[in-house]
Amino acid sequence: MKESHHNSYPVVDNERLVGMVTAFDIVAKDWQDEVSGIMSTKLVVANENLSINDASRVMFRKGISRMPVVDEKGVLVGIITNTDMVRSHIERSTPNKVDYFKTTMEQLYGIKTTLKRMDVPTNKLRPTQDRVYADELEGRSYELKMGLAEPAIVVKTGDRWILVDGHHRAVASKQLGCETVDSYVVDLGQDIKLGMEKTADKAGIKEFEDIKIIDDDKHPLIAITESIQDSESHGE
Structure with missing residues:
Protein backbone atom coordinates (compact mmCIF):
# COMPACT_ATOMS: atom_id res chain seq x y z
CA MET A 1 0.00 0.00 0.00
CA LYS A 2 2.84 2.36 0.83
CA GLU A 3 4.55 1.79 -2.50
CA SER A 4 1.43 1.89 -4.66
CA HIS A 5 -0.35 4.71 -2.75
CA HIS A 6 -3.56 2.64 -2.73
CA ASN A 7 -5.43 2.38 0.56
CA SER A 8 -7.29 -0.84 -0.13
CA TYR A 9 -6.87 -4.11 -1.99
CA PRO A 10 -9.24 -6.89 -3.01
CA VAL A 11 -8.46 -10.35 -1.66
CA VAL A 12 -8.95 -13.32 -3.96
CA ASP A 13 -8.84 -17.09 -3.64
CA ASN A 14 -8.39 -18.89 -6.98
CA GLU A 15 -9.36 -15.63 -8.70
CA ARG A 16 -12.66 -15.44 -6.81
CA LEU A 17 -13.24 -12.36 -4.68
CA VAL A 18 -13.35 -13.27 -0.99
CA GLY A 19 -12.80 -9.95 0.76
CA MET A 20 -11.25 -6.52 0.89
CA VAL A 21 -8.42 -5.30 3.10
CA THR A 22 -7.91 -1.59 3.78
CA ALA A 23 -5.33 0.58 5.47
CA PHE A 24 -7.84 1.04 8.28
CA ASP A 25 -8.01 -2.73 8.79
CA ILE A 26 -4.23 -2.92 9.12
CA VAL A 27 -3.96 0.01 11.52
CA ALA A 28 -7.07 -0.40 13.67
CA LYS A 29 -7.47 -4.16 13.98
CA ASP A 30 -5.38 -6.59 16.00
CA TRP A 31 -2.35 -7.75 14.04
CA GLN A 32 -2.69 -10.94 12.04
CA ASP A 33 -0.08 -12.71 9.95
CA GLU A 34 -2.48 -13.08 7.02
CA VAL A 35 -4.94 -10.64 5.51
CA SER A 36 -7.73 -13.21 5.86
CA GLY A 37 -7.74 -12.42 9.56
CA ILE A 38 -8.52 -8.72 9.17
CA MET A 39 -10.20 -8.36 5.78
CA SER A 40 -13.82 -7.34 5.36
CA THR A 41 -15.96 -10.09 3.87
CA LYS A 42 -19.31 -8.28 3.65
CA LEU A 43 -18.76 -6.39 0.43
CA VAL A 44 -20.82 -4.41 -2.01
CA VAL A 45 -19.87 -5.69 -5.44
CA ALA A 46 -20.98 -4.94 -8.99
CA ASN A 47 -21.67 -7.40 -11.75
CA GLU A 48 -19.61 -6.56 -14.82
CA ASN A 49 -22.84 -5.91 -16.78
CA LEU A 50 -24.13 -3.31 -14.31
CA SER A 51 -24.72 0.06 -15.97
CA ILE A 52 -22.58 3.04 -15.01
CA ASN A 53 -25.64 4.94 -13.77
CA ASP A 54 -26.75 2.07 -11.53
CA ALA A 55 -23.22 1.64 -10.19
CA SER A 56 -23.13 5.37 -9.40
CA ARG A 57 -26.37 5.12 -7.44
CA VAL A 58 -25.13 2.13 -5.45
CA MET A 59 -21.84 3.80 -4.54
CA PHE A 60 -23.57 7.04 -3.57
CA ARG A 61 -26.19 5.34 -1.40
CA LYS A 62 -23.64 3.06 0.28
CA GLY A 63 -21.10 5.85 0.73
CA ILE A 64 -18.26 3.88 -0.84
CA SER A 65 -15.47 5.24 -3.04
CA ARG A 66 -14.54 2.01 -4.83
CA MET A 67 -16.42 -1.14 -5.69
CA PRO A 68 -15.10 -4.52 -6.86
CA VAL A 69 -16.47 -5.79 -10.17
CA VAL A 70 -17.02 -9.53 -10.61
CA ASP A 71 -18.27 -11.80 -13.37
CA GLU A 72 -21.10 -14.30 -13.06
CA LYS A 73 -18.73 -16.80 -11.42
CA GLY A 74 -17.58 -14.36 -8.76
CA VAL A 75 -14.18 -13.91 -10.38
CA LEU A 76 -12.71 -10.46 -9.83
CA VAL A 77 -12.45 -8.58 -13.13
CA GLY A 78 -11.80 -5.04 -11.90
CA ILE A 79 -12.53 -2.23 -9.49
CA ILE A 80 -14.62 0.83 -10.29
CA THR A 81 -13.93 4.05 -8.41
CA ASN A 82 -15.47 7.47 -7.90
CA THR A 83 -12.88 8.82 -10.33
CA ASP A 84 -14.12 6.43 -13.01
CA MET A 85 -17.66 7.67 -12.38
CA VAL A 86 -16.69 11.31 -12.70
CA ARG A 87 -14.77 10.67 -15.90
CA SER A 88 -17.66 8.73 -17.41
CA HIS A 89 -19.96 11.74 -16.99
Missing part, protein backbone atom coordinates in the same frame (compact mmCIF):
# COMPACT_ATOMS: atom_id res chain seq x y z
CA ILE A 90 -17.56 14.31 -18.43
CA GLU A 91 -18.56 15.53 -21.89
CA ARG A 92 -21.43 13.10 -22.17
CA SER A 93 -23.20 13.16 -25.52
CA THR A 94 -26.65 12.69 -24.03
CA PRO A 95 -29.62 11.80 -26.27
CA ASN A 96 -31.17 15.19 -25.47
CA LYS A 97 -28.03 16.98 -26.62
CA VAL A 98 -27.93 15.01 -29.87
CA ASP A 99 -31.66 15.42 -30.53
CA TYR A 100 -31.41 19.16 -29.92
CA PHE A 101 -28.59 19.47 -32.43
CA LYS A 102 -30.48 17.36 -34.98
CA THR A 103 -33.58 19.54 -34.61
CA THR A 104 -31.47 22.69 -34.93
CA MET A 105 -30.00 21.47 -38.22
CA GLU A 106 -33.45 20.68 -39.58
CA GLN A 107 -34.86 24.06 -38.63
CA LEU A 108 -31.80 25.97 -39.83
CA TYR A 109 -31.68 24.39 -43.29
CA GLY A 110 -35.34 23.38 -43.72
CA ILE A 111 -34.53 19.71 -44.22
CA LYS A 112 -35.17 16.29 -42.70
CA THR A 113 -32.16 14.48 -41.29
CA THR A 114 -31.46 10.95 -40.13
CA LEU A 115 -29.58 9.96 -36.99
CA LYS A 116 -27.62 6.82 -36.31
CA ARG A 117 -24.79 5.69 -34.08
CA MET A 118 -21.82 4.26 -35.92
CA ASP A 119 -18.05 3.99 -36.04
CA VAL A 120 -16.66 6.71 -38.30
CA PRO A 121 -13.16 6.23 -39.75
CA THR A 122 -10.85 8.59 -37.89
CA ASN A 123 -9.11 9.71 -41.07
CA LYS A 124 -12.43 10.82 -42.60
CA LEU A 125 -13.32 13.22 -39.79
CA ARG A 126 -12.93 16.92 -40.53
CA PRO A 127 -12.31 18.87 -37.28
CA THR A 128 -13.82 22.31 -36.70
CA GLN A 129 -12.04 23.29 -33.48
CA ASP A 130 -8.61 24.93 -33.52
CA ARG A 131 -7.30 23.77 -30.15
CA VAL A 132 -7.57 21.13 -27.46
CA TYR A 133 -6.17 21.14 -23.93
CA ALA A 134 -3.54 18.64 -22.83
CA ASP A 135 -5.06 17.98 -19.41
CA GLU A 136 -8.49 17.24 -20.86
CA LEU A 137 -6.91 15.20 -23.65
CA GLU A 138 -5.33 13.02 -20.99
CA GLY A 139 -8.76 12.46 -19.47
CA ARG A 140 -10.26 11.44 -22.81
CA SER A 141 -7.38 9.02 -23.43
CA TYR A 142 -8.06 7.42 -20.07
CA GLU A 143 -11.75 7.05 -20.92
CA LEU A 144 -10.96 5.40 -24.24
CA LYS A 145 -8.60 2.91 -22.61
CA MET A 146 -11.20 2.09 -19.95
CA GLY A 147 -14.10 1.90 -22.41
CA LEU A 148 -15.83 4.90 -20.82
CA ALA A 149 -15.70 7.37 -23.70
CA GLU A 150 -18.96 8.86 -24.94
CA PRO A 151 -19.68 9.08 -28.68
CA ALA A 152 -18.71 12.17 -30.64
CA ILE A 153 -21.29 14.12 -32.65
CA VAL A 154 -20.69 14.19 -36.40
CA VAL A 155 -22.57 15.70 -39.34
CA LYS A 156 -22.47 13.90 -42.68
CA THR A 157 -23.00 16.43 -45.44
CA GLY A 158 -22.35 15.24 -48.97
CA ASP A 159 -19.32 12.98 -48.71
CA ARG A 160 -17.84 14.92 -45.78
CA TRP A 161 -17.86 13.93 -42.10
CA ILE A 162 -17.80 17.09 -39.99
CA LEU A 163 -16.81 16.72 -36.34
CA VAL A 164 -19.13 18.90 -34.28
CA ASP A 165 -18.58 17.78 -30.68
CA GLY A 166 -15.91 15.56 -29.17
CA HIS A 167 -12.63 16.97 -30.45
CA HIS A 168 -10.69 15.86 -27.37
CA ARG A 169 -12.07 12.33 -27.79
CA ALA A 170 -11.27 12.29 -31.50
CA VAL A 171 -7.72 13.62 -31.06
CA ALA A 172 -7.13 11.10 -28.27
CA SER A 173 -8.42 8.33 -30.55
CA LYS A 174 -5.99 9.35 -33.27
CA GLN A 175 -3.08 9.50 -30.82
CA LEU A 176 -3.94 6.02 -29.54
CA GLY A 177 -4.05 4.67 -33.08
CA CYS A 178 -7.80 4.01 -33.13
CA GLU A 179 -9.02 3.55 -36.69
CA THR A 180 -12.59 4.64 -35.89
CA VAL A 181 -14.42 7.00 -33.54
CA ASP A 182 -17.74 5.98 -31.99
CA SER A 183 -20.14 8.71 -33.11
CA TYR A 184 -23.70 9.93 -33.33
CA VAL A 185 -24.01 10.82 -37.01
CA VAL A 186 -26.58 13.35 -38.19
CA ASP A 187 -26.91 12.74 -41.94
CA LEU A 188 -28.22 15.76 -43.84
CA GLY A 189 -28.97 13.66 -46.91
CA GLN A 190 -27.51 16.32 -49.19
CA ASP A 191 -24.44 18.50 -49.60
CA ILE A 192 -24.71 21.66 -47.52
CA LYS A 193 -21.71 23.81 -46.61
CA LEU A 194 -22.03 24.30 -42.86
CA GLY A 195 -21.17 27.54 -41.12
CA MET A 196 -18.71 25.72 -38.87
CA GLU A 197 -16.97 24.40 -41.99
CA LYS A 198 -16.54 27.92 -43.32
CA THR A 199 -15.14 29.08 -39.98
CA ALA A 200 -12.72 26.14 -39.92
CA ASP A 201 -11.65 26.96 -43.49
CA LYS A 202 -10.78 30.51 -42.47
CA ALA A 203 -8.80 29.22 -39.49
CA GLY A 204 -6.94 26.70 -41.65
CA ILE A 205 -8.34 23.71 -39.77
CA LYS A 206 -8.68 20.81 -42.19
CA GLU A 207 -7.20 17.82 -40.34
CA PHE A 208 -6.23 16.82 -36.81
CA GLU A 209 -2.62 17.91 -37.35
CA ASP A 210 -3.91 21.49 -37.67
CA ILE A 211 -5.26 21.45 -34.11
CA LYS A 212 -3.04 22.99 -31.45
CA ILE A 213 -2.56 21.04 -28.23
CA ILE A 214 -2.27 23.59 -25.45
CA ASP A 215 0.22 22.30 -22.89
CA ASP A 216 1.00 25.44 -20.92
CA ASP A 217 -2.59 26.52 -20.29
CA LYS A 218 -5.15 24.60 -18.34
CA HIS A 219 -8.69 24.20 -19.60
CA PRO A 220 -10.60 27.49 -19.13
CA LEU A 221 -13.17 25.86 -16.84
CA ILE A 222 -10.42 24.53 -14.60
CA ALA A 223 -8.67 27.89 -14.58
CA ILE A 224 -11.91 29.66 -13.67
CA THR A 225 -12.56 27.22 -10.84
CA GLU A 226 -9.07 27.74 -9.44
CA SER A 227 -9.45 31.52 -9.69
CA ILE A 228 -12.65 31.34 -7.65
CA GLN A 229 -10.92 29.18 -5.05
CA ASP A 230 -7.99 31.60 -4.88
CA SER A 231 -10.35 34.53 -4.39
CA GLU A 232 -12.21 32.75 -1.62
CA SER A 233 -8.98 31.79 0.14
CA HIS A 234 -7.91 35.45 0.14
CA GLY A 235 -11.29 36.60 1.36
CA GLU A 236 -12.15 38.53 -1.80
Whole structure:
Protein backbone atom coordinates (compact mmCIF):
# COMPACT_ATOMS: atom_id res chain seq x y z
CA MET A 1 0.00 0.00 0.00
CA LYS A 2 2.84 2.36 0.83
CA GLU A 3 4.55 1.79 -2.50
CA SER A 4 1.43 1.89 -4.66
CA HIS A 5 -0.35 4.71 -2.75
CA HIS A 6 -3.56 2.64 -2.73
CA ASN A 7 -5.43 2.38 0.56
CA SER A 8 -7.29 -0.84 -0.13
CA TYR A 9 -6.87 -4.11 -1.99
CA PRO A 10 -9.24 -6.89 -3.01
CA VAL A 11 -8.46 -10.35 -1.66
CA VAL A 12 -8.95 -13.32 -3.96
CA ASP A 13 -8.84 -17.09 -3.64
CA ASN A 14 -8.39 -18.89 -6.98
CA GLU A 15 -9.36 -15.63 -8.70
CA ARG A 16 -12.66 -15.44 -6.81
CA LEU A 17 -13.24 -12.36 -4.68
CA VAL A 18 -13.35 -13.27 -0.99
CA GLY A 19 -12.80 -9.95 0.76
CA MET A 20 -11.25 -6.52 0.89
CA VAL A 21 -8.42 -5.30 3.10
CA THR A 22 -7.91 -1.59 3.78
CA ALA A 23 -5.33 0.58 5.47
CA PHE A 24 -7.84 1.04 8.28
CA ASP A 25 -8.01 -2.73 8.79
CA ILE A 26 -4.23 -2.92 9.12
CA VAL A 27 -3.96 0.01 11.52
CA ALA A 28 -7.07 -0.40 13.67
CA LYS A 29 -7.47 -4.16 13.98
CA ASP A 30 -5.38 -6.59 16.00
CA TRP A 31 -2.35 -7.75 14.04
CA GLN A 32 -2.69 -10.94 12.04
CA ASP A 33 -0.08 -12.71 9.95
CA GLU A 34 -2.48 -13.08 7.02
CA VAL A 35 -4.94 -10.64 5.51
CA SER A 36 -7.73 -13.21 5.86
CA GLY A 37 -7.74 -12.42 9.56
CA ILE A 38 -8.52 -8.72 9.17
CA MET A 39 -10.20 -8.36 5.78
CA SER A 40 -13.82 -7.34 5.36
CA THR A 41 -15.96 -10.09 3.87
CA LYS A 42 -19.31 -8.28 3.65
CA LEU A 43 -18.76 -6.39 0.43
CA VAL A 44 -20.82 -4.41 -2.01
CA VAL A 45 -19.87 -5.69 -5.44
CA ALA A 46 -20.98 -4.94 -8.99
CA ASN A 47 -21.67 -7.40 -11.75
CA GLU A 48 -19.61 -6.56 -14.82
CA ASN A 49 -22.84 -5.91 -16.78
CA LEU A 50 -24.13 -3.31 -14.31
CA SER A 51 -24.72 0.06 -15.97
CA ILE A 52 -22.58 3.04 -15.01
CA ASN A 53 -25.64 4.94 -13.77
CA ASP A 54 -26.75 2.07 -11.53
CA ALA A 55 -23.22 1.64 -10.19
CA SER A 56 -23.13 5.37 -9.40
CA ARG A 57 -26.37 5.12 -7.44
CA VAL A 58 -25.13 2.13 -5.45
CA MET A 59 -21.84 3.80 -4.54
CA PHE A 60 -23.57 7.04 -3.57
CA ARG A 61 -26.19 5.34 -1.40
CA LYS A 62 -23.64 3.06 0.28
CA GLY A 63 -21.10 5.85 0.73
CA ILE A 64 -18.26 3.88 -0.84
CA SER A 65 -15.47 5.24 -3.04
CA ARG A 66 -14.54 2.01 -4.83
CA MET A 67 -16.42 -1.14 -5.69
CA PRO A 68 -15.10 -4.52 -6.86
CA VAL A 69 -16.47 -5.79 -10.17
CA VAL A 70 -17.02 -9.53 -10.61
CA ASP A 71 -18.27 -11.80 -13.37
CA GLU A 72 -21.10 -14.30 -13.06
CA LYS A 73 -18.73 -16.80 -11.42
CA GLY A 74 -17.58 -14.36 -8.76
CA VAL A 75 -14.18 -13.91 -10.38
CA LEU A 76 -12.71 -10.46 -9.83
CA VAL A 77 -12.45 -8.58 -13.13
CA GLY A 78 -11.80 -5.04 -11.90
CA ILE A 79 -12.53 -2.23 -9.49
CA ILE A 80 -14.62 0.83 -10.29
CA THR A 81 -13.93 4.05 -8.41
CA ASN A 82 -15.47 7.47 -7.90
CA THR A 83 -12.88 8.82 -10.33
CA ASP A 84 -14.12 6.43 -13.01
CA MET A 85 -17.66 7.67 -12.38
CA VAL A 86 -16.69 11.31 -12.70
CA ARG A 87 -14.77 10.67 -15.90
CA SER A 88 -17.66 8.73 -17.41
CA HIS A 89 -19.96 11.74 -16.99
CA ILE A 90 -17.56 14.31 -18.43
CA GLU A 91 -18.56 15.53 -21.89
CA ARG A 92 -21.43 13.10 -22.17
CA SER A 93 -23.20 13.16 -25.52
CA THR A 94 -26.65 12.69 -24.03
CA PRO A 95 -29.62 11.80 -26.27
CA ASN A 96 -31.17 15.19 -25.47
CA LYS A 97 -28.03 16.98 -26.62
CA VAL A 98 -27.93 15.01 -29.87
CA ASP A 99 -31.66 15.42 -30.53
CA TYR A 100 -31.41 19.16 -29.92
CA PHE A 101 -28.59 19.47 -32.43
CA LYS A 102 -30.48 17.36 -34.98
CA THR A 103 -33.58 19.54 -34.61
CA THR A 104 -31.47 22.69 -34.93
CA MET A 105 -30.00 21.47 -38.22
CA GLU A 106 -33.45 20.68 -39.58
CA GLN A 107 -34.86 24.06 -38.63
CA LEU A 108 -31.80 25.97 -39.83
CA TYR A 109 -31.68 24.39 -43.29
CA GLY A 110 -35.34 23.38 -43.72
CA ILE A 111 -34.53 19.71 -44.22
CA LYS A 112 -35.17 16.29 -42.70
CA THR A 113 -32.16 14.48 -41.29
CA THR A 114 -31.46 10.95 -40.13
CA LEU A 115 -29.58 9.96 -36.99
CA LYS A 116 -27.62 6.82 -36.31
CA ARG A 117 -24.79 5.69 -34.08
CA MET A 118 -21.82 4.26 -35.92
CA ASP A 119 -18.05 3.99 -36.04
CA VAL A 120 -16.66 6.71 -38.30
CA PRO A 121 -13.16 6.23 -39.75
CA THR A 122 -10.85 8.59 -37.89
CA ASN A 123 -9.11 9.71 -41.07
CA LYS A 124 -12.43 10.82 -42.60
CA LEU A 125 -13.32 13.22 -39.79
CA ARG A 126 -12.93 16.92 -40.53
CA PRO A 127 -12.31 18.87 -37.28
CA THR A 128 -13.82 22.31 -36.70
CA GLN A 129 -12.04 23.29 -33.48
CA ASP A 130 -8.61 24.93 -33.52
CA ARG A 131 -7.30 23.77 -30.15
CA VAL A 132 -7.57 21.13 -27.46
CA TYR A 133 -6.17 21.14 -23.93
CA ALA A 134 -3.54 18.64 -22.83
CA ASP A 135 -5.06 17.98 -19.41
CA GLU A 136 -8.49 17.24 -20.86
CA LEU A 137 -6.91 15.20 -23.65
CA GLU A 138 -5.33 13.02 -20.99
CA GLY A 139 -8.76 12.46 -19.47
CA ARG A 140 -10.26 11.44 -22.81
CA SER A 141 -7.38 9.02 -23.43
CA TYR A 142 -8.06 7.42 -20.07
CA GLU A 143 -11.75 7.05 -20.92
CA LEU A 144 -10.96 5.40 -24.24
CA LYS A 145 -8.60 2.91 -22.61
CA MET A 146 -11.20 2.09 -19.95
CA GLY A 147 -14.10 1.90 -22.41
CA LEU A 148 -15.83 4.90 -20.82
CA ALA A 149 -15.70 7.37 -23.70
CA GLU A 150 -18.96 8.86 -24.94
CA PRO A 151 -19.68 9.08 -28.68
CA ALA A 152 -18.71 12.17 -30.64
CA ILE A 153 -21.29 14.12 -32.65
CA VAL A 154 -20.69 14.19 -36.40
CA VAL A 155 -22.57 15.70 -39.34
CA LYS A 156 -22.47 13.90 -42.68
CA THR A 157 -23.00 16.43 -45.44
CA GLY A 158 -22.35 15.24 -48.97
CA ASP A 159 -19.32 12.98 -48.71
CA ARG A 160 -17.84 14.92 -45.78
CA TRP A 161 -17.86 13.93 -42.10
CA ILE A 162 -17.80 17.09 -39.99
CA LEU A 163 -16.81 16.72 -36.34
CA VAL A 164 -19.13 18.90 -34.28
CA ASP A 165 -18.58 17.78 -30.68
CA GLY A 166 -15.91 15.56 -29.17
CA HIS A 167 -12.63 16.97 -30.45
CA HIS A 168 -10.69 15.86 -27.37
CA ARG A 169 -12.07 12.33 -27.79
CA ALA A 170 -11.27 12.29 -31.50
CA VAL A 171 -7.72 13.62 -31.06
CA ALA A 172 -7.13 11.10 -28.27
CA SER A 173 -8.42 8.33 -30.55
CA LYS A 174 -5.99 9.35 -33.27
CA GLN A 175 -3.08 9.50 -30.82
CA LEU A 176 -3.94 6.02 -29.54
CA GLY A 177 -4.05 4.67 -33.08
CA CYS A 178 -7.80 4.01 -33.13
CA GLU A 179 -9.02 3.55 -36.69
CA THR A 180 -12.59 4.64 -35.89
CA VAL A 181 -14.42 7.00 -33.54
CA ASP A 182 -17.74 5.98 -31.99
CA SER A 183 -20.14 8.71 -33.11
CA TYR A 184 -23.70 9.93 -33.33
CA VAL A 185 -24.01 10.82 -37.01
CA VAL A 186 -26.58 13.35 -38.19
CA ASP A 187 -26.91 12.74 -41.94
CA LEU A 188 -28.22 15.76 -43.84
CA GLY A 189 -28.97 13.66 -46.91
CA GLN A 190 -27.51 16.32 -49.19
CA ASP A 191 -24.44 18.50 -49.60
CA ILE A 192 -24.71 21.66 -47.52
CA LYS A 193 -21.71 23.81 -46.61
CA LEU A 194 -22.03 24.30 -42.86
CA GLY A 195 -21.17 27.54 -41.12
CA MET A 196 -18.71 25.72 -38.87
CA GLU A 197 -16.97 24.40 -41.99
CA LYS A 198 -16.54 27.92 -43.32
CA THR A 199 -15.14 29.08 -39.98
CA ALA A 200 -12.72 26.14 -39.92
CA ASP A 201 -11.65 26.96 -43.49
CA LYS A 202 -10.78 30.51 -42.47
CA ALA A 203 -8.80 29.22 -39.49
CA GLY A 204 -6.94 26.70 -41.65
CA ILE A 205 -8.34 23.71 -39.77
CA LYS A 206 -8.68 20.81 -42.19
CA GLU A 207 -7.20 17.82 -40.34
CA PHE A 208 -6.23 16.82 -36.81
CA GLU A 209 -2.62 17.91 -37.35
CA ASP A 210 -3.91 21.49 -37.67
CA ILE A 211 -5.26 21.45 -34.11
CA LYS A 212 -3.04 22.99 -31.45
CA ILE A 213 -2.56 21.04 -28.23
CA ILE A 214 -2.27 23.59 -25.45
CA ASP A 215 0.22 22.30 -22.89
CA ASP A 216 1.00 25.44 -20.92
CA ASP A 217 -2.59 26.52 -20.29
CA LYS A 218 -5.15 24.60 -18.34
CA HIS A 219 -8.69 24.20 -19.60
CA PRO A 220 -10.60 27.49 -19.13
CA LEU A 221 -13.17 25.86 -16.84
CA ILE A 222 -10.42 24.53 -14.60
CA ALA A 223 -8.67 27.89 -14.58
CA ILE A 224 -11.91 29.66 -13.67
CA THR A 225 -12.56 27.22 -10.84
CA GLU A 226 -9.07 27.74 -9.44
CA SER A 227 -9.45 31.52 -9.69
CA ILE A 228 -12.65 31.34 -7.65
CA GLN A 229 -10.92 29.18 -5.05
CA ASP A 230 -7.99 31.60 -4.88
CA SER A 231 -10.35 34.53 -4.39
CA GLU A 232 -12.21 32.75 -1.62
CA SER A 233 -8.98 31.79 0.14
CA HIS A 234 -7.91 35.45 0.14
CA GLY A 235 -11.29 36.60 1.36
CA GLU A 236 -12.15 38.53 -1.80
